[in-house]
Amino acid sequence: MKMKFNSALRNFVLVLFSTLLISACSTAKKANVDTVDDVYTGTDTVEFLAKGVPDRIFFATNKSSLTTKSRDTLRKQATYLRKNKDVTVTVEGHADERGTREYNLALGERRANAAKDYLMTYGVSGKRITVISYGKEKPVNPASSPLAWSQNRRSVTIKTN
C-alpha cells in the first residue's frame, strides 16, 4: 500500500512540478528518507566492488531505467573496470516479491542489462560482463515492507575472478 502511495505521491509531485510549486517536492522527499521516487537511496545493503565503488544500483517498481545516482555509481564501476582490465564481472538483476515470478525473471534480466549497457557505454567490453537474472528469488532484505522491496529491486555487479 505504501509503495502505491509513494507512486501516487510521485505523480502528484510531477503535477506540482509542472505548476512550478517546487516547495512541495522537498516535502515529498522528507516523507521517506531512504527512497526517492520509489527508488532506494540509502546505503544499508550496499557493498563495494572496490574502495569507493558501490556494487549496486536500485530501481523503481516495474522499472529498469537508471537514475542519476545509478549512473554515477555505474560510471565509478566503469572507471574501476577500465583500470583493472583483468577483472570480469557478473551483473545480477533482481526484482521485489510483489510481482509474478516469470515476469520478474524477465524484469531482473532487463535491469541487469540496463546496467551492463551503461558500463559498455563507458568503455567496458561486453565480453567482461556476464548477466544473470534471479527475479525475486534472492531478496537481500527478506522483510515484506516498501523499504525492503526498494532494497531488493537492484542490480549488483560482482567480480567473477
Add this chain to the structure above:
Amino acid sequence: MKKTILTFLIFLISFGNANSLIKVDITRGNLDPLPIAVSPLHIDNSSENLKSLKDQKLGENISIIIEKNFKSTGLFNPLKKNAFVQKPDIAHLKPRFEDWRLIKAQALVTGKILVKDKKLKVEFRLWDLTAAKEMTALSFTTTPSNWRRVAHIISDKIYERLTGETGYFDTRIIYVSETGPKDQRVKKLAIMDQDGHGTKYLTLGNELVLTPRFNPTNQLVTYMSYFKNMPRVYLLDIETGIQEVVGNFPGMTFAPRFSPDGKKVIMSFAKDGNSDIYSMDLETRVVEKITEHSAIDTSPSYSPDGKYICFNSDRSGLQQIYVMRSDGTGVKRITFGDGLYGTPVWSPRGDLIAFTKVRKGRFYIGVMRSDGTGERLLTENYYQEAPSWSPNGRVLIFYRETKSDSKGKGFSAKLWSIDITGYNERLIKTKTDASDPSWSSLLSK
C-alpha cells in the same frame, strides 16, 4: 521414481438409466452438498492373505480415500460410517434403500475386493437411494500396491456419473518444495498425489528450480533450473530421472510449457534485456521465434487445440494479457481492467483463461473468457499467483505467500485450490512449503 504407467483393466458392468437419477450441478457454488454414504469395501473371503487384508483394513481405507476426495469437492457430504445400517457385503449385493434413506443418504457406494494370483480385483457400485436403483457398476484389476489409485479411480467414476463431468482425483501435482529462511530458500521439484499422499522429491536442492509443468502424458516435466548458474529450461523424465537442457540458447530461457500435443516446449528467451517467446520442437529440435517485440513477452500458454497462445507482455507499458495465433500473428490485447495481469493459463476445456491480477497492492486469481470478457475474480490475498487447471477445468490450484516481518519471519508459501465458481477454497497440505503447482492430466484415461 518407479514405474509410472500402470495398467488398469476396467470393465463396465452396468449402467443405470441416466434419466431421472441424481445429478449434481457443478456449475455453481453448491451450498447443499449431496449426502453420500461410502460403505467400506467388503473383502472377499476367497482372497489370498485374507487375514492380512483384513488387518490392513484395505476395504475401509479405500472407502476413506473416496470420502476425502468427495469432501474436497464441496459438492458431496460423505456421511459418518457409524450411522451405517447395513453390512458392506450385504449392501453391495442389494441395499435396503429405505434404511439408507433413514440416515438421509441420497447416494450409496458399495464395493468388493478380491486378491488372487497377486492381482487386486475391485468392484464397486453406485446406488441412487431415492430412485432405488443402481446407477453404475465397474470392476478393475490391478496390482495390490496400487490400491490408493483404485480409490481415486472409483472417485473419478462416481464424480463423473453424478456430475456429468470427468473427475480429477487420479492425478498428481508437481510443485516446488521450499525450505529454509526466506532469503536462502532451498527449492526442489516435488511430486505428490492430488490428495497430498506419496510425496517424492525429484531434485536434490543443489540448484534453484522453478515452474515445473507436466507434458500431456505426465511422463515428462519441463521446468527452469539454475544448474551451474545458467538459468535454462530443462526436461525431466520422471521415470528415468534423466534431465536435459531444452535447446541451445545463449542466455536465460524460462516460463516453459508443453504444447497440447506434447511435441513442443514454448518458453521465453531473454537476450540483451529483452524477453521474447520461442518454441522448440522436441523431435526435430527446430526453434521458432514467435514474438518479436522490445517489451517483455513471457508466460506463454497454448489453447487446448494448439491454435492460439495467450501470454503476458508489458508492451503497453504495464503487464497485460495478450492472445495470438500460435505462429505469432494476430496479437491482440485482451485485458483492459484496472491493474496488472500476469500468468495466463488456458483452460483444458478451452473456454476460459485463468490469470493473476495485481491491483492496489492486492493479488487476485481470476478467470475470463479467452477474448477477455466476463472477468471474474475468485480470490483475493496479500500474495498469490500461478494458477494451474484441474484436468476437467473446474478447479484451479495456485500458491499463496504470507507477509513477513522485518526479519523475514512469518513467511510461508502454500498451495491452495479454488473452484472456478469462486467457492470451495482449500489449503492443499504439503510436506514442506510449496509453490508453482502444476496439475497433471488424468493418469488413467
